[in-house]
Amino acid sequence: MAKAKFEVPELQEYPEVPKIEPGTMAHLETFKAKPEFQEALGFPGELVDNWQEQAIEAMGDMLGKYRSLKVYMDSCVKCGACTDKCHYYLGTKDPKNMPVARQDLMRKVYRRYFTLAGKFFPKLVGATDFTQEVLDDWYNYFHQCSQCRRCSVFCPYGIDTAEISMAAREIMDRIGVGDKYSNEIIGKVYRIGNNLGLPGPALEDTLEGLEEDVFDETGVEVKYPMDVKGADILLVTPSADFFAEPHVDGLIGYGKVFHEAGVSWTVSSKASEAANFGMFIGSYENMRKVSLRIREAALELGVKRIIFGECGHAWRVAYAFLNTLAGPFDFLDKNYPVPQHILEFTLDEIEKGTLNIDKSLNDDMVLTFHDSCNVARATRMGDKPGGQFDIPRAVIKAVCNNYVDMPEDTIREATFCCGGGGGLLTDDLMELRVKGAKPRMEALKSVTEEYGVTHMAAICAICKSQFTKVIPYYGFEMDQIVSVHQLVSNALILTGQNSEGEEDESEEDAA
Amino acid sequence: MSLAITVLFYVATVILITGLAYRIWVYAKVPAPLKIATTPAPVTKGGVVLRMFREVAFFESLFKSNKLLWLLGVLFHLGLLLVLLRHLRYFINPVPTVIELVQPFGKYAAFAMIAGLLGLWARRFVIDRVRYISAPSDHLILALLVLIGISGASMTFVSHVDVVGLKSFTLGLLTFDWKPLPSDLLLVVHLFLVAVLMIIFPYSKLLHGVGVFFSPTRNQVDNPREKRHLADWARKLEENS
Numbered sequence: 001m002a003k004a005k006f007e008v009p010e011l012q013e014y015p016e017v018p019k020i021e022p023g024t025m026a027h028l029e030t031f032k033a034k035p036e037f038q039e040a041l042g043f044p045g046e047l048v049d050n051w052q053e054q055a056i057e058a059m060g061d062m063l064g065k066y067r068s069l070k071v072y073m074d075s076c077v078k079c080g081a082c083t084d085k086c087h088y089y090l091g092t093k094d095p096k097n098m099p100v101a102r103q104d105l106m107r108k109v110y111r112r113y114f115t116l117a118g119k120f121f122p123k124l125v126g127a128t129d130f131t132q133e134v135l136d137d138w139y140n141y142f143h144q145c146s147q148c149r150r151c152s153v154f155c156p157y158g159i160d161t162a163e164i165s166m167a168a169r170e171i172m173d174r175i176g177v178g179d180k181y182s183n184e185i186i187g188k189v190y191r192i193g194n195n196l197g198l199p200g201p202a203l204e205d206t207l208e209g210l211e212e213d214v215f216d217e218t219g220v221e222v223k224y225p226m227d228v229k230g231a232d233i234l235l236v237t238p239s240a241d242f243f244a245e246p247h248v249d250g251l252i253g254y255g256k257v258f259h260e261a262g263v264s265w266t267v268s269s270k271a272s273e274a275a276n277f278g279m280f281i282g283s284y285e286n287m288r289k290v291s292l293r294i295r296e297a298a299l300e301l302g303v304k305r306i307i308f309g310e311c312g313h314a315w316r317v318a319y320a321f322l323n324t325l326a327g328p329f330d331f332l333d334k335n336y337p338v339p340q341h342i343l344e345f346t347l348d349e350i351e352k353g354t355l356n357i358d359k360s361l362n363d364d365m366v367l368t369f370h371d372s373c374n375v376a377r378a379t380r381m382g383d384k385p386g387g388q389f390d391i392p393r394a395v396i397k398a399v400c401n402n403y404v405d406m407p408e409d410t411i412r413e414a415t416f417c418c419g420g421g422g423g424l425l426t427d428d429l430m431e432l433r434v435k436g437a438k439p440r441m442e443a444l445k446s447v448t449e450e451y452g453v454t455h456m457a458a459i460c461a462i463c464k465s466q467f468t469k470v471i472p473y474y475g476f477e478m479d480q481i482v483s484v485h486q487l488v489s490n491a492l493i494l495t496g497q498n499s500e501g502e503e504d505e506s507e508e509d510a511a
Numbered sequence: 512m513s514l515a516i517t518v519l520f521y522v523a524t525v526i527l528i529t530g531l532a533y534r535i536w537v538y539a540k541v542p543a544p545l546k547i548a549t550t551p552a553p554v555t556k557g558g559v560v561l562r563m564f565r566e567v568a569f570f571e572s573l574f575k576s577n578k579l580l581w582l583l584g585v586l587f588h589l590g591l592l593l594v595l596l597r598h599l600r601y602f603i604n605p606v607p608t609v610i611e612l613v614q615p616f617g618k619y620a621a622f623a624m625i626a627g628l629l630g631l632w633a634r635r636f637v638i639d640r641v642r643y644i645s646a647p648s649d650h651l652i653l654a655l656l657v658l659i660g661i662s663g664a665s666m667t668f669v670s671h672v673d674v675v676g677l678k679s680f681t682l683g684l685l686t687f688d689w690k691p692l693p694s695d696l697l698l699v700v701h702l703f704l705v706a707v708l709m710i711i712f713p714y715s716k717l718l719h720g721v722g723v724f725f726s727p728t729r730n731q732v733d734n735p736r737e738k739r740h741l742a743d744w745a746r747k748l749e750e751n752s
Contacts, residue, residue: 020639065744067543068727074534075722078649079584080634080641081576095643104644116714117648125715126646149728152549154576156566156584157719158728160547284544288748320546320735327739337736377549380733385551413551414575 006431008473009091009438011445017084020095025088029136030143031428033178040187041286044176051175052130056113058174059106059167063114065284068163073110075157076100082151082159087416088144091435096141099151099161105137106168135177142168143179144432146422147280147313148373153413162422166282169423173281181426182277189290194239194273200226203272206242210252219498222259224251227301228266233258234298235267236274236318236339237309238461246483247464250310253485254342256492260356261349265307271297274314275461279321280423287317288325295326304333307340310483312372312460313421315341319379341381343391343459346488350398356493359401365455366402367487368447369393370440370467371415372460386412392459392484399491404451410443418458420466433466434473441474457484513680513692516702520684523709530713531721538725544742552733559732566729580634587627587656593620594663601674601681621664628657652715655708662701672698 035045048054063070082099084090089097096102104126111118111127118127128134147162172178188197198206207224214222225231235258241251258265271293278287298306306329308318318339323329329338337344349355369392381387389412397403410416419436447453458464458481467481553559565571570588574581597617600606632653635645666672676693683690692698711717724730741749 017640020643022643064541065544065742067538067541067725068547070541071538071722071725071727075716075719075726077716077719078641078644078646079573079580079631080638080644081573081580083640083644085576095640098640098644100644123647124651125648149549152728154572156570156573156576157723158549158566158572158726160549160728163547284745285748288745323735323738324545324740324745339736378547380550380552380554383554385554385733388550413549 004431004434004473006434009435011438011442011474013446015090015439015442018090018093020098021093022095025092025094025097025144025432026137026140028144028429028432029140030424030426031180032139033180033183037180037183037187038173038176038178040190041173041178041183041283043173043178043183047176051135051177055130055135055171055175056109058171059110060114062167062170063110066163066167068160069167072103072157072159072164073107073114076103076107076159079156081154081156082161085151085154086145086161087148087150087419087439088146088432088436091419091438092144092432096137097144099155099159102141102145103159103161103164105134105141106164109134135172138168138172139177139179142172143424143429146373146417146419146424146436148417148421149377150373150414150417153377165422166279168282169280170282173283178281179423181428182280182423185275186277186281186286186290189273189275189277189293193270193293195275195277196239196242198239198242198272200269200272203242203267203269207267210248210255214252214255218494220259220494220496222255222494224255225264225266227269228264229300230302231264231266232303233263233265233305233307234271234294234301234303235265235307235309235342236271236294236297236314237267237342238274238311238314239272240461240465241309242272244461244465245468246479246481246486247310247461249486249489250483251485253483253487253489253492254309256489256494257342257346257349257355257485260492260494261345261354266301266303268297268301270300274308274311274318276314276317277423279313279317287321291317291322291326294322295329298329299331305336305340306332306338307342307345309342310459310461310485312374312462314461316374316378341391342485343395344381346485347382347391347395347398350395356495357399357491358493359399359491361491362400362487363402365400365482365487366404366451366453367396367400367482368404368406368444368453368456369396369411369484370406370418370456370458370463371411372458372463373415373417373421375459376413376415389413392457396457396484396487399487404447404453406443406447410439416440416443418460418463418466419470421460421462425462425466434470437466437470437474441471441476444471444476445474455480455482457482457487459484512694512699516692516699516706517684517689519703519706523706527709527712534713534718534721538721542742542744543727543731544740544745546731546733546735546740547727548731548733549728550733552731554733556732559730563724563730567723580631583627583630583634585627586623587631590620590622590624590627593617594624594660601678602685604678604682618667621660621667625657625660625664628653628660632657648715652711652717655704659701659704659708662697662704666695666697666701670695670697
């Protein structure tokens, strides 16, 4: 079990709502962005002199641009429906991690400067000046929100804390206080093309390596092409898929599915990243700029379709925002949605019968599925509402014999965040990440004990990275996290593949 | 006193109506630049109307969240609705049959309303999380509503008010043909508190009644792949690049 400098929460059999313990997470402040990273995104390098004035001005600007922010600042009645819904509150007991209290960090400033009641009777309505102390609270606690929107499901007015934490981060960026993790990464996307800063030649090497691996294993020449002009499909996938485990096993799976479907596809060195951290920092301009790379790549390569790999927030930006930010995509084939999710593609092929599946190849596992927050609560797959829950499960069940769901109040629209989303997947927030994973870990533990679940499948690069890192703190093993397309890859028998037998078995022995 | 209450009611009515109209205008004017419906969401406009109806009529999301809180919320709001319907008898002459039918329910609904309010108030003391998020104004608004409920119910069940005189007063307000208010302390207190409620309504969290209709997570159609959703200020970014 991993060692921690902080107290790892104990998993409970029947999760309960903890009593509040003010200030437990007040110390946790993620690293701030250096001036060069701020400036690369068009923000001031460091805290500006008249920051208070500028912050209020920025807030006024946002209130005039985002109906969500304006309505949500006014509408909360403090009923408390959301107070026990956030995984960070459940894991840390810090009351400022209750969604309403997190919102109130902004609402008390809003009320002071933008409402009559707050101007004349601040104490009465809980309004305060925007002091340095308040700003510090903003920085710490708006970087303890993974923007997972679980609270918005349960709020009687649909108040979405994600909208508020995004706006808060944008306001802080505009006065020169940004967080290092997200802002540095967005800079890398502009300079190099992806979050990990992998240049084109390195990607090419990696993809060639994958081709060799798949050939060695199957005897089939499955291609993993890059920058191929005139390919039918542009695959946009999180850069973690190129090398991280278990992400890369998913990428191998996409390639095998495309190969068997007989379509031509390519990744792009220019848009070699599905992630769009512009969303995490609430910056429309940066989110748009990152999205436009995909449009440009699609135009340059002359593709007919765009398909996204397994990534949660990327699918939100792709599904819900891409058409708005970087459309219209009238130059693509109108017979397919723009963009499509790889799972929509794979399920189509399964249903058409083009894939030769041997489910028994996954019999060494009992699977469960983690609904990623952004996919679950901010997007859809397929034509029907709820397709984002049904399609991944349909694919898993088509390639695995053993599948069980985790408890109902922890999946689908009520799914718990992995604890690392929303731009928090950084080592300096490890305490938050571990504690925030507690509700998901409890759910996983319950199906492990009751049904003998051995593996949890995910469809998000952040979820996969977060889980492989934090589950050892709770006594699980890293390799219990798998990609959904890794399961597809395991069970998919390629046309002309080496016959089953010695080769496969010897490999398993070695593993 | 009659004159003071008369003036107060006109002022309160003007503030309530202009305040709400202003709020609605602001909410309608501020664009929602991105599709942010909380999914699964309806894919048609008709579906959105149904979702909003379930939210407003049955408090669907609150039901998912917390059954006791839902029950208290329903007790209060449904009670208030019946009580308000019953009050129409003071403003319409002759009284429509529907309102006559509501009358017996409306009378006892006052108890549901008060019970709901007291339950909601108790949560602010008993549950540590709710205590933490409660500001003085949250307590005061509850106190105001409870007092309105108790003063009103007292006139029905304890010390009857001169309803004939009251009706001639209210009809007088509507027709600008002012009549004296029956002198009754409970009535004066009740009307004064109601006027206060009307005045703070557009400037307080009571606005949630309007806000819910403008909530993008609830009122948007889930069709971003089919339709672009460009705000005017976002369109300018395109023109500049």
